[in-house]
Structure formats: structure tokens, C-alpha cells
Amino acid sequence: MWGFLKRPLVVTADINLSLVALTGMGLLSRLWRLTYPRAVVFDEVYYGQYISFYMKRIFFLDDSGPPFGHMVLALGGYLGGFDGNFLWNRIGAEYSSNVPVWSLRLLPALAGALSVPMAYQIVLELHFSHCAAMGAALLMLIENALITQSRLMLLESVLIFFNLLAVLSYLKFFNCQKHSPFSLSWWFWLTLTGVACSCAVGIKYMGVFTYVLMLAVAAVHAWHLIGDQTLSNVCVFCHLLARAVALLVIPVVLYLLFFYIHLILLFRSGPHDQIMSSAFQASLEGGLARITQGQPLEVAFGSQVTLRNVFGKPVPCWLHSHQETYPMIYENGRGSSHQQQVTCYPFKDVNNWWIVKDPGRHQLVVSSPPRPVRHGDMVQLVHGMTTRSLNTHDVAAPLSPHSQEVSCYIDYNISMPAQNLWRLEIVNRGSDTDVWKTILSEVRFVHVNTSAVLKLSGAHLPDWGYRQLEIVGEKLSRGYHESMVWNVEEHRYGASQEQRERERELHSPAQVDVSRNLSFMARFLELQWRMLALRSDDSEHKYSSSPLEWVTLDTNIAYWLHPRTSAQIHLLGNIVIWISGSLALAVYSLLSSWYLLRRRRNVHDLPQDAWLRWVLAGVLCAGGWAVNYLPFFLMEKTLFLYHYLPALTFQILLLPVVLQHISDHLCRSQLQRSVFSALVVAWYSSACHVSNTLRPLTYGDKSLSPHELKALRWKDSWDILIRKH
């Protein structure tokens, strides 16, 4: 028990100096003069506003990715004590003194710097030589595009970091698997794989591609494990269970956790509220919650309500009516009923108030006790300000001639009787006797005479309708569609009999008290769904590019230009590395297919272990490139060069693998091998030279003369900014 006292206490430390040196160089290249330029560079303008929202705890919705990425950036702001007060409106704007530029840019830069030693580790774990591993890390080190991207407040370098971390930890885990399954390090690396994958997904949806690759590799390895008949059934089951927990359950839980923190952090209402449902908005502090707090929950006959369309496209809006009538004859010659217009109006207005009336009685106030409205009840909707009731009839709607016109009925004393009875259907009801609830219930109004359904058509009315949105009665109600569903947003029990009094009442804000809360899952699901469904209009951008241009680096992005001199920052890769990476990929696929065909005919060119190594390296590196690149061909959104960077890192990992393979297996004699090594050294020096030449465009620290800039424009398609004086 006291044995440890008998022996001397010894600490042996193995320090891989090359790893330390690589980390040091990585940090130096990424952190050098990090605060320069002290101005908003390119997409910082986009991420910055979200950081400000985080600092001010204001809710926002961003469809570009899950919240973890924004949170990582915001963490930098938090550490630097950023108060969020900066107007992110224009690229090139000078940062004010309250913006901690260094700490904002620190985390992406660290992630970029650590990718360098990680590349070394990955190649080593793939069982390639120390030399090849050094090569991979050195290539990462001098890749200009990676440097530029990591030195700014952008997310790609963080994404690449987690991608590499996932690959590295899976390899470590896989190598543990052979000699010590279920050991501590085995568990550690397995869990880390899952964590890194979910972090990658959390930063950008693009991370899913690497996650899928890791899952596929793990599935193939698990399949081999199942086939291993030396293991007992229980053992195999434990292996599978551990993998399922680490690679499926942990990522899901973490992903939920990101949203949980996101929603905890952002509790104030903000500019994106309108997109969310009323219930969601009510859960935020300020905004709608201020209005709805204290509203009665159950809608009763006599209630005064505003009705919001659940679909909310093209804009969220409320059922509205006003004094004006439909024009007698439309532009295209069709006639209308000339009754009072009913529209959908995207702003809060006193004309959005409607009174739920019992068709059997005449009063417009809530009786005591209130009689709640239930599913299937017949109601009339009376417009609060004009006391006309919602009506539809067999007249074509102004813009959607297949549907019925909806109006507020004016009795012109002609043979067109009022048809103002609506049957209430609660869509999300629990049972048929459900009560109509404020905010929570989603309801449809089905016209009793024609069984048309009250619907937002989405079309904008012309000038006579003040460009408000058209409301129609949809005769062919095929199934459920959100544009036919409404919910009560503001609500109060009407108390005044007199029209004047009621008008005053409508103008005043509602008050009483009931609190309601959405569960986290409900909020998460809604937020996630809105993020995926949100389609930002894909506009053409000056620097957008197509995936085909990326492989050969036919395009660049100008990130920043000094306001006075011609110092500038570009996202521009090291063209030697890009071209040779693509070449390496081609060589790899040719060699692989050659080997595969020969093996099929039972000719084994490579020893078994070399072959397995070659295949695993290819699946991870070439596969990583493919999954991170090819899906872009199917995407319809605006694409930029920086979307290629994750794929590029995998290509860089493949390069030394292929080079070493050529040297080991294809060079027959020692002489050939020496010549090849010399060639590789020459090639690497040229890459260094290119990197050094492009350095002014990477760091933007040196103002070049127009002549020098022109000399750097190696491809006609590169857009390098030259000031005209």
C-alpha cells in the first residue's frame, strides 16, 4: 500500500519538439498583428451583429447555421468585455474603442493555429511517416487562404478545427481498439469523436458532411467487428452500444444543449420576433409578451381579438378591415361586390380588432360568467371599428379569381343577403370539446353556407387596397395548409355596449393576468423549423462563385481595402498547394482503381498492411474532400470560395500520403527515391515562395504599388483592387 513511497517519484515527459515547434509557428502565423486591420472585414459585418445581439441578450434568428458558431464568437466578445454597442452596417467601418478586436478574433485564430499540429497528428495516426506528417502540417501552415480565414472573426477555421478533431480522435480511438478496447483512453477518444462531430455541426450545417463520413467509417468498422467471430455476442453488443451512445446520442444531446443555452441567453425580444409564432414571442421578455401578459386565456363570445395568420408569408400579418370598399370594377374588367374590404395588414393597428359574436344574440360584450367558444361553434366576426361582420359569398376574389371574395357586409338592399356565419375549427385541439385559447389555439374559419375557408392568399392588393395582402375564401380546401390557419394574438373581454365607448376600449391596451410558457422542446422545434424553412433571397453577390471555379482557384474574394492606401486583404489560396492537392487526388484515385482491379484478379501489389493504410487514408482524406465539396453542386444558395476550405484541408492531408506512397512503393531504386525527395523539396520551396509572395494580400499589412499588384494578378479572373489615381 505504501509501495509508492519506496520508489522514487519520477516524472518522465515525452515532448515532441517538432509538435511544439509546429504549434508555435501556427500561433505565430495566425496571431501576428491580430488586431490589424482595426476595421470590419467582409463577413465580420454579418457575424458581428449577432455577437452584439448576444451581448445585449436580444433574440435573433439566423438561417445560416445552428447557434454554437455564433456563441463561440460571442464568447470572445464576452471575454473581452464587449458591450455590444457597435453599428455593424458596412464593411470597412473603423471599430470604435469599445470593441475588443483582439479577443473577438482570438478564438478563430487559435482554432486555425491548432489545426497545424493536428494535421501532423492525423497523418501520424494514419501510420504514415514522421516526414509525411511534418509535410502535412507545413502545408497547412503556409496555406494563405487558411491564414486569412483564421485571422478574422469568421467561422470556417473553427469548423475546420472540429472537423480535424473528429477525424483525429476517431483515428486515436480506432488505434486503441486494436490493443486496449474499453480502456480509459478508448472511451475518451470515442466520446471526443462524438463531441467534435456535434460541435462541427453546431457551427455550420456543413459540419454534417464530416459527421456523416465519420458515421459511415464507424459503421463499416462496426460491421467488421460483427463479423469477428472471436468476440462473444455480449462483447460485440457492448461495442455497438458504446458506439451508438458516443456517436449518435451524445451529438444529439449536445446539439440540443446548444439551443438550450442559446434560448437561455437570448431572452429579450428583438427584430426577428415577427417570424416566430405568437406563443414563441410571448415567451420572450418585452415585445409581444408585454402586450399579452395578463390576457384572458379562453376566448368567449363577446371577446375582442386580433387574428394573426399562422403561415405568415410573405409577411406576418393580422386580419384587417377598413372603411374603404372594393372597387366596383377591377382593372381587368371583372366586377366586385363593392363591399367593405377585408385584408391582411402587417402592422399593429386598431382596425385589426374583431369581436367574436354569438349569432343567436345581439350583444357584443362578454356575459358573466363568460361563455367560452368551443370547437365546432358557430360564430360571427364583427369588425370592431365599423361593426360590420365578416362575410363571404360567391363573388370572385380580386386577385385570385378561383376563390371567393371576403368582405365586411354592407346591406345595399339588393338581392345579396349577408352570409356571415362561420364555423370555428380548432386545428390543434385535444378533443372535440376543446375551448378556443388565446395564442395557443390554431383555428380555421369555415364558412357555413359555402364551406369556404378563410385564407391568406399571399398576393398584394393594388393601390385601392393600399398594397395590403389579399384575404380570400378558399372553396377547395384540400387538406391542411398554414395559410388557412389563424391564432388569436391580442385578446380582452369586451365590456362596453356603446360603439363610442367600445372604440375607446379598442384603443386602450389590454390587461388581466394569466401566464403561459412554452416548453424548451416546443421552442427548440419551432426555432429549428423556422431556421430550416427560412429562405433568404439568393441574390447574386459580386464575389460569389460556382464550385467548379474552386478546384483550380479561378476566383478570389476581396475582403478589405485600406481606406487610403492600397493595402488590402484577399481570400486567395496558395495556388501551388491547390493545384498539387487536386493532382494528388487524381493520382490517388487512379492508383486506387488500378490496385483494386489488380487485387480483384488476385495480384497483390501492396503488402496487406500497406494496402489497409492506403485505403483508410483515402477514405478519410479523399472521402473528406468529396463529402465537403460535391454537395455544393446540388445547393441553390449563393456560394463563396470560403465554402471550399474544409474540403481543401482534407486535400492537404492527402498530399503527403500520396507522396510518401509514391516514394515507398513506386520508386524502385535508391537513386529514384533520392531524386524524388529532391523534387518534393523543390516543390515545397516553390509553395513557400508563392506563400511569401502573396503574403501582403493575406495580412494586408503592406501597401503595394499598382504595378506590384498587377504583377500579383496571376489569373485574369482574380479580382485585385487597384486604385485609380
Place this chain on the structure above:
Amino acid sequence: MPPATGGGLAESELRPRRGRCGPQAARAARRDVAAEAAARSPKRPTRGSRRFEAAGRWALLALVTLLSFATRFHRLAEPPHICWREVQRTEESSPKDFSSFCLFFSPQMLIGLAGYLSGYDGTFLFQKPGDKYEHHSYMGMRGFCAFLGSWLVPFAYLTVLDLSKSLSAALLTAALLTFDTGCLTLSQYILLDPILMFFIMAAMLSMVKYNSCANRPFSAPWWFWLSLTGVSLAGALGVKFVGLFIILQVGLNTIADLWYLFGDLSLSLVTVGKHLTARILCLIVLPLALYTATFAVHFMVLSKSGPGDGFFSSAFQARLSGNNLHNASIPEHLAYGSVITVKNLRMAIGYLHSHRHLYPEGIGARQQQVTTYLHKDYNNLWIIKKHNTNSDPLDPSFPVEFVRHGDIIRLEHKETSRNLHSHYHEAPLTRKHYQVTGYGINGTGDSNDFWRIEVVNRKFGNRIKVLRSRIRLIHLVTGCVLGSSGKVLPKWGWEQLEVTCTPYLKETLNSIWNVEDHINPKLPNISLNVLQPSFPEILLESHMVMIRGNSGLKPKDNEFTSKPWHWPINYQGLRFSGINDTDFRVYLLGNPVVWWLNLLSIALYLLSGSIIAIAIQRGAQLPAEVAGLSQVLLRGGGQVLLGWTLHYFPFFLMGRVLYFHHYFPAMLFSSMLTGILWDTLLRLCAWGLASWPLARGIHVVGILSLLLGTAYSFYLFHPLAYGMVGPLAQDPRSPMAGLRWLDSWDF
């Protein structure tokens, strides 16, 4: 169409290497067809019983086919008016317009041919769904589609029989398809789907057949089925682009096949090479040749100009008789003073156009609109002038001066005498581009009217050649390029397309133009015939137009489109005809019993398939019988599941408008899977309970109850397909009252 290779089964047992219908599978299957008592005994059935058995198989096939035809042709003539998409189809195949150009081809030719033979005169103007056919003979066309649609059932029957070697599985599949109201409805109208599905199933059947001939390579049946696969593929691709999926499936199957042969060291490389060549010949060369041949016929038949001309490029139009470019003779090279029309090279953009209307208030400068317009019009005419003089170049005293690459020119609109003009105002729709307007009075404007003309393909020298030169117009002051964004302007722009000047100098077809009409009295006219594009070019272009046309399909007013996830759960049908309770209503909806059974089967298949696969991978020793059944499940079922996957999941990636009927090819595969799965599962059950005296009955009872269940559900739901009159299903008086199981069904 011979039935399953009943005799071939016994031989397949001798085959050592092919597993697809390997010995176990064959054994398992023979057990079913042979006298049940002889199941485990080694003795073979006698000659007489085999002949009897073969006759039985033929009879069963005949029965299945007959039933299929009977259901498809029953009440084919109703309703006597146009249903849903029949509008589009009949329009394009009516003999009157037979030779006018349209965007779709061979299926229309087939339908058109059927209509022609049955006396349809093409005088009926197809306008909108619900129009009566009256005395027009439409039965020929409907009958043709129903005829092809009827073959689906026997094809599926034979495919499943070959994959599973089990009559009961095949019968179950046939029943599912015969009694599916959706398939039935789709086959009864003049639509492309029955034709497409016919070819898909034919390709699948012949592929399966040729797989089972693999033990006798290069024999006559082997060649027959291989080339038949190729022919069917050509047909499938010719009908719709959905045919690509079956090509993919056959391709994957062939690659796996070749990979297998390549690894067989007993075969020499020469033999493998022969195999490869045979497949290239039959599966690539033959279909391509047929496909191109149909196109050639199509172009020969449809050689007259029609309303769709504007979609095609100038050179293409030149070969349509009736088009003004056909056999026209116009001056070859552009000179100053020429009156021209300028066409965008991108398909379906049209001609550079201007008219006497200004951009409305608030949208750029209030100057004259410049748009692109798809139809031919006097407002498409522009005069090409020198930038610095306004003198009339047509004055005979001036020598002819040709326009050259790099010249600075001015384009004057002929009708309004305004110059093509651009300036630093944002374009109406594409905000990052500059606005293009018509400016100036009688040709006098400012320096913003100057454009540099550039020829992109300079193989014709520096002059600008009519029709063939691709030109770009670069605005001199701002350096932007004239282009069309392809976006439709609002009402103020008469819904023509937006023209902008893009500051991004990327080379896209949107900013490249060619000169189409050219009038210049001072130049000699040359015949345009020499300019006609070659056949491959025509082929390519018509495909581009079709692809663009397909992706540009917008949902019609008031038409609900559906999402791919709706389909397998039969969420929503498609209204073919009739709305109100007095109308004759036809509603395309799958038989819910069949569809939900299919859905359940897919889940069950994945479950049982993975259990068996894991058991095999763990090295479990399966009894011979179970091993045979699992082979059927994994291989036969796997093929069909692949088919379902390939015909279903790509739709999730498609941006175009999708309808319910797109799922039906996948549904065919799904039904085949159901047949194979239930038959195998019931057999496994029966085997597992072999000690129990009634075990044998389980299989028979199970299959029978499934057959009767589908038949009964068809009896319930048949009004959907054959049409119904009377109150809607919401109404308790309706005969369909209890059958509206989902709220989203609308009949």
C-alpha cells in the same frame, strides 16, 4: 411473353457460382411449385406433373393478365371530358398540330399515332379540364394508354416470380397492383405515366430475366433479354427524364455483375472483355441509337413552325418550315445601318425589346423601358449606328461599312428612335445591376448610349455574322455588360423579362446575344440553309429547352402541389375531374390498404433484412431452407428496394413542381417488395413452427387473407377510380362516407 422459366429452374441448381437465384433459392422455390408432399424428398416430379404444372403457370399468368386488362378497360370511356393533364397531352398530340413544334416528343408521337389510327381528327380544341370531347374519338388514345398500363401487372408478376421463385409472392404482387385504385386511375387517361411505367417495368423484367440467364452467357435468350433491356431503357428515357432512374438501376446492376465476373479467376480476361463489350453494345449503344432515332423521326415529323418557336435559338428556328428564318435569305455580315433583331442566347429569354412605356415612378430613371420579349414583334427591331454620327448610313453615297469586333456603336430602337442606354441607377429587380433604358430623341442622346460590340467566338473573323456570331454589348461609360436576368417584370413591364447591365464581367449565356433578323438593302442576301445546325446540336438544344421547361414549371393557379414525404403515406390525392356533388368525380388516390401495407413492408423489410444480414455476418449456421429464403429476401428484395430508393429519394432533391403521380414508379417497386417480403416471412414462420400440425396452413392462410383483403379494399374504394356522382364524402349519405380515413383526402 413467355412465363417464368419454369424449366430453367432445375438447371439453375447445377450452377455453382451465381447466387442471385442460386441453388438454395431454387430449392426453396421448387418446394412451393412442386407437390408439397415431395418437399424434402430427393425425387423429382415426374414428367407429366411437370407438364401439368407448366400449363398451370401459363393459366395463372393468363388469369392475372386478363384481370388486369379487365380492370383497366372497364368504364374507360367515362368521363367523356378532359381530365387534369389530358389538356397538355392531347394538345400536343393532336394531328392538326402534329407537325407544329412542341417541347415533348416520342410519347406524344405514340399517343398521337394511336389517335390518328382510331380516327381522331385533331380538330378538337383542347382548352381546359372539363371540356367535353363530344363526338371526337378519344377512345383510341385512352385505350392505348390503358393497354400499356395493363401490362404492368403481368410484368410485375413475372419479375417477382423470377426474383423469388415463388408463385404466391408473384400473385400477391399482382393483386396489389391490380387492386390499387391509383395505378388503375393513372392508366385510364391520356397521360404519360402508363407509358413510362410500362417501359420501366419492361426494363426491370428483362434485366431480371437476363440475370437469371447468367449461367448461359452469349446464348440466344441471354442476348434477347440483354438487348430488350436496352430497348426498354431507351423507351423509358424517351418518355420522361424519370427514366434516368431505371437506367441508374440497370447500370448499378451491370457494374456489380461485371465486377463479379472480373473477380472470377476461371474466366480469362478475353472472356471478361467480351462480356463488357456485349453490355456496352446492348445497354449503351443500342439505347442511344434508338433514342437518337426517335428524335430524328420526331424532327422530321414536326418540321413546321408553331407557337413555341421563341423558346428556341435562331439557328434552330431556321429549320422549321413556316418560320421566317426557314429558307430565308438575308445579308450575312452586319453593317452600319442594318435593321436587326437581337436574341439572347439563353433559352427562353427572347429578343431585346422596347416600347413606348416608361419605367414607373420610383424605379430608376423615368425613361423608356427596355425588356426582352419572347414573341416576334416590330418593337424588337433595332438599327445599328455609328456612335458619333447621326447621318443615315443607308444613303447610297456612303460605302458599305461592316461592323467589326470592338467597334463603338449605338443601337437605335426603330419604332421609337430612342437609343439603348444605361446609367448608374439600379435595375428594377436585380438591384446590383444597372438599369437599361431607351433614351434620346431621334437618335440624339448622350455618351451613355455608346456600347462596344464584342464577338465572343471569333472564328468568323472580326465581322459580325448573322445568327452565328455570339456578341456581347459592353457599356462604354460604366463598363457593364448588357444582359437579361430572366426575371419577370411586374404588370407595369407587361410581364416581359428584365434587361439589365451587369457590372460583373462573368461570361454567362445571359449576357450573350446573337443577331437574328437582318435587313440591309445595300448588302446581298445569301441563303441561310448553309447555316443550319447539325443534328447533334439540335439534339442538345432541344434537351436544354426541355430541361429548362421542366424546371420552370410553375404550379397552375389554384392547384395544390405535394411534397415527396406525402406520397408513401398516401397523404393527399389528386383531383382528376369534378368538384361539386353533382359532378362526375375521379380522384387519384392509392388504395390505402395497399399503400399502407407497402409502407409497413418497407419498415419490416429493413428490420428483417438487417437481422438476417447480422446473423450471417456473425457466422450463424442457418438451415438450408432458411438460408435459401434469406437469399431471396436479401438479393431479390434488395434489388427491388434499390429500385424503390432510386425512384423515390431523388425527388427530395428536385426543385421543380412535384405532383402525387410522380411516386407511382416507386410504388410499383414497393409493391413487388411487399410480395416478396410477406411470402418469405410467412414461409419462415411456417418453417419455424414446423412441429405444429397446422404450420403448413399458415402460409396458405396468410397469403389468401392478404389477397382477399386487397380485393375487398378495392371493392370499397373502386369509385375513386371509376368515378362517383353524388354527395361528397363528408356527407353521411354518401356511399364513401366512412372511407375518408384521412382529413386530407378530398373526395
